[in-house]
Structure formats: structure tokens, C-alpha cells
Amino acid sequence: MRKKEIIAMILAGGQGTRLKALTKNNAKPAVPFGGKYRIIDFVLSNCANSSIDTVGVLTQYQPLILNAHIGIGMTWDLDRKFGGVRILPPYQHEAGGNWYKGTADAIYQNINYIDYYNPEYVLVLSGDHIYKMDYNPMLEYHKEKKADCTIAVIEVPMEEASRFGIMNTHEDGRIYEFEEKPKKPKSNLASMGIYIFNWNKLKHFLKEDQKDPTSSNDFGKNIIPKMLQAGAKLYAYRFYGYWKDVGTVESYWEANMDLLKEDCPIDLYESVNKIYAFDYSLPPQYIGPEASVKNSMIVDGCIIYGEVENSVISRGVYIGKNAKVKDSVILPNVRIEDGAVVIKSVVGNGVRIREGIRVGDGSEIVLIPENKDVKENIIKG
């Protein structure tokens, strides 16, 4: 029988409440990012660039845009006969049906999908992280260590460590303890939410975990501690590079601004390992006769007559004459009319900002929800 060595499962069902209005009608992984992408494009492109051709995407919350975006996976070369991308929502079965109760439950409910490909390894990923990574060296490391589970970790500043899931390891990388948001962290190795499991081992622990009615069926809270307790071999794999969890409006804005830095920590411009995004067939961008664009990113379908500085402008955005956009992230199809001023804001899909209106004053990030018609000044978020 044909089989796959490794398949990926992307957790994309979270609501992302901390992104507030950005996820009102949209799943967090499908929130537009960096001008032409959606957040999930990064992890899907990582899979494509790591030659992982079988990917299950676990969806639950507001999946319409996400489903349409992923489609049959053409964008990431994941339209395959054997393998490819599958969208996996919760479903009804003989004994009824349930929502995905937690990250581990989502995988548990799709054991049949994974078994169909009979893989050695399962790569569990989050659909809402911004990073570029080749998963192959991590898989090599996993095999070399003869691990049951390998977890990618990244060094974070010690003072921020208490915001993350922290891995305490022996010198050889073996994990002896996992602490979720520890008050007094013993190490600064944060879990990136990237796991490689031996499928047989994982299946066993998923089934055990289901028997425990008190479990919240979560990888970090339940599966990893249970594996450690049972003496399974868990290893930490160090990742050096840019990685960001865009969980809040602030971190979303920051991650967009990171792309504008002179020494941008994530290279979008190399001609291999591209980040692939849905192509909307829009005309090229037009910069008008009196426009001024400084330190910004702009994409197809934009028409700019005004001033843009330190900003990320998404497709189909119109910026009128004498309008000014500074330190902002403008999502697709926004219309900023003549003379309007937008400072340090995140402006949602399809928003219209009327002539001469002021949004934001640079002190805190202002978030304008999608399709809003802004007729009055909005200075504070």
C-alpha cells in the first residue's frame, strides 16, 4: 500500500478572540497579513517548501473565508491525487458529533484521516504563526534522537518567558519538564507549537487521553505532560530565526511592522522558499503624480495618490490625494479618501475613511472593524 512518511496537521480552528474585530467574521489563520498574504500562508508554504505534500487543516470557527482561501490547495502545490490538502471540520458519526474540544481532540477525531496515509510521523502545526522554517532538519533530528516526540523551541528573553509554554531540558535536548506560563521560569526555551510525533505513540496517548473525563484534550496541557509522565522520549529542537505568534492586535501590528525593517528578520524576497498566496489577478499598483511612499510595502491593485510612510498596504487599497497613512496596516479593499489621515492603525477589510477624517494619533493602536464607514474622527482605539 502507498504510504506517506510524514503528514502535517494544521490547527486552524481557534477563534482568536484577542484579535478582536479582525476575527469577527473570519478565522484567525485567514486574517490578511503583510500586504498580500493570509496568516496561514506561512505555515502552508513552509509545508510546501519542506516537500510535505499531505496536509490536514483542522477548522472549526468561521471557516468560510479560510475554506475558500485554501480551496484544493493549488496555491501551495497541494492539489494532489494521493495526499494534498484536506479541510477537516468536526463531523457527525455513529455516536453523534462534537466540536473539537481541544487541540488534541481535533487530531483524535481525525485518526481515520491520518491512518489512511499510514504515516511514520505526524507534524502538528499551528495555523497562526508567522515564520519560515524547513521542517526536514527537525525530522532528521527527531529520527537521530529516536524520539517519540520532538518539539520546536525558540529562545525568548528571560523576562518574557512567563508568557510562554517553557521546556526544561537536559543538556542533550531531552525534555524533562514542561511548564505552561511559569511564574518563575527555569529556562527561556519556549514551545513554538510545532510537534513531530511518532504516529503510533501519539495515537496511543490520544486514545488514553480521551478516557480521562477531566482532560481538556490539549497538547500542551494534557498530552505532553502525560507523555513525560509515562517516560516517553521528548526532545526539544532549537530553531534560530524569526517566529511570531500574532495572537493580539499589538503583536499583529508589530509583526507587520517587522517586515518593513531594513534588516527584515523574515526574507520574503529570496527566489526559493517563497511564501505563496492566493492570486487575485489584480492590475499592478499605481503610484500617482503627487504621491509619496516611504519605507512601506504595497501590492497589486493599489492606487496611491497620497502619502504613505512606514505602512503595509494590502491589495485593492485606494489612498486619495493629500491623504496620509503612517505606521499603519491597511487590509484589503480599504478606501482612504482625499485628505484623510490614518496614524498607527489597523484598518479592516473594506473600510471607507471619508474625506478629511482623522484616525489615530500615534499613542495607541486603533483598530477599525471591517466594512465600517468612518465619517467621524476616531482618535483612540
Place this chain on the structure above:
Amino acid sequence: MLRDYMGVILLNEDESNIRSLTLNRPLASIPIFARYRVIDFILSNMVNSGITNVGIFVKTNSRSLVDHIGSGKPWDLNRKIDGLFIFNYTLKQLVQEDINSFKYNMEYFFRSKKEKVVLSRSRMICNIDLEKIAMEHEKSGADVTIVYKKVENSDMFLSCDVLNIKDGKVISVGKNLGMGEKINVSMEIFFMSKEFLIQAIYKCIQEGNCSSVIDYVYRHVRDHDVRAYEFDGYLGCINSIASYYKVSMDFLDQDIMKELCSKNGYIYTKSYDSPPTKYLNGSLVTNSVIANGSIIKGLVSNSIIGRRVIIEEGAEVINSIIFSRCIIGKNVKLKNVIIDKNTIIEEDKVLIGDDKYPIVIEKGSRIYL
């Protein structure tokens, strides 16, 4: 929707006045307007009008075209039923003759369930509603309907075909000499039944008078019911460096750009997954059209910049067209220049062309001191 039509695109086009851009590619795949190729326009017009079966008869040097079109995915032409057919040039044929290309591929016409044909070339750049014309064509009962446009700048349509029209019927067809008078330039878009096309091909072969179907139609306008349909939108013809440059500069006009890119549907093209274009702190860009993936540190004015172009600090690009993946070095000055793909212009170089006859730098060149 034109469910009953098949599209046929003939690429044996005259390239004698646009040689420097067709050294490595057919005219149909010359890059245009920063992110498109010439053929994207007619192909998208066909698809937007509902045509799902398109046969492209290519000529020599088709690598670039085949690479661009691929399986027809961007146009939704990668299909089991109908879809895209590319008919390659073979050594048995003379380049200028399309009759032989047809002759060896007659099966394509017999096999398709479609009863009618839109026949076209690629070089006429427009965004046109073919469905509307097809309805007119069918209502009129004509054997052939030819689309034309009344133009005044005939010098931009050199050696194009000119229709002499009386009461909506074409009475003769001549060549444009470009003397600046008002002419009815043929847009080389023909509506006819498949039966008519097949008979025309047979007649060309049997009688030996014509070597191309288009030629056959032109010469026999009085023997058949051949009518003209006037198009009133923007039309550009890519058949010389001068017209390529003029049409490209026209594109900077927002009304023309909007019409060409979206009036009757979007123009589709191959996606390169280029990142957003980055404008750095020292950049100064005005009245320009720019594709994704470029990095701009210098000055760009009245210009068209393709994908993944790098324009270094102090460089000035004025009234110029830069194709994809070029590098314009520090303090380079360019004015009225067309720079083909993958070219590197090294620091401090100055290139200035004429505003009607720009300098063309060929693909993959390296210009250094």
C-alpha cells in the same frame, strides 16, 4: 456566455518591427504593463466571455509562451472537458502560413462539440466584451463578422489591415501605410461558424491562392457576407517598438489602465508569488505602475516596473519600461529606455533614448563601464 464558441488564437504575427523584444520569445509573450504578457489580453477576453475551449497555434521560439501559458490554470483552462490546446509549430510549415498549422490539426476542429469560432491574433491590446459582438454576429446572419476600430493615429497601427466598409459590410481590405489619416483598423478578431472555417481552410489548400485563413476572408469579402463591428474602447497594437512604447505609456493614464485591466472582466496572468513591493526611505516614485516583488530605493517617474526589479539608491528611472528581474545600479540614469528581463545596469551608467524611439536593451544584458 459563449458556450457554443471555441477560441482560436493564431500567433504567426509580424515581428519584423519589434525584433529586439522578440529575440527570445514570440510577440504574444512579450511582457507588458509590468505584470502581463501580450497574449493575456485576448486570452482573458475570451475566457471572460465564457469561452472554455481555446486552441493556440504557435510558431517558432515558443518556449517562453509555453512556459507562460502552462496548462492554462490562470485562465481556468486546465480542464477535462474542452480547455486549452497548444498546437506546436513543426518543420513542415512555413512560419507565415497558418493553413498548414490548421491542416495538420484538423482533428481539433472535428472533435470539438462547439459549432462556432472566435479567431484572433494576440497583438491587439484591449478589454472587449466578445459576447455582445457574438450576439450581433448571430442576429445579423453574417458569414463572418470582423471587429474594427476607427483610429486617427494610424502611425501606431503600421501595416495593420484596414477595412473599407459600406452599410456595415466589408467591401475590401487594404494595408495601413500610416499617413496619419482616419482609418478603420481591423482588430483581427473574427466571428464565424466552425463549418465556415473548415471550408475556408479546405479552399485555401485546394485553390492554393491563400496561405492563411485571415487572408482568405480578406480576399473574399465580396463572395461572402462579411460584416464589420465597431469597437469603441481603448485599442493598442503591439507591432513595433514605437507602438509598444506608446501603448505602455498610455497605460499610466488611470482611465485607460482601469479599462484595460477590468472593464469587462479581469486580465489573468501567470502568478509568480512575488512578495509585496518595498519602497525604502530614499525612494521617490511618481506616476508609475509597479508590479509586486520589486525593491525601490531610487527615483522612478512616468515608468513601468516589472516584478522583482531592484532600483538602487540614487538611480533615476524616467519614462522607461523595466522588465522583471532587472537590477538598476546606484546613480544610474535612465530616460526613454526599455530594458528587457534579467538585465543588470551597473553603477553610474547613463542611457537616454528618444521619446518616440526608445533605446531597447536586450534580455540578459549587462551594461557596465
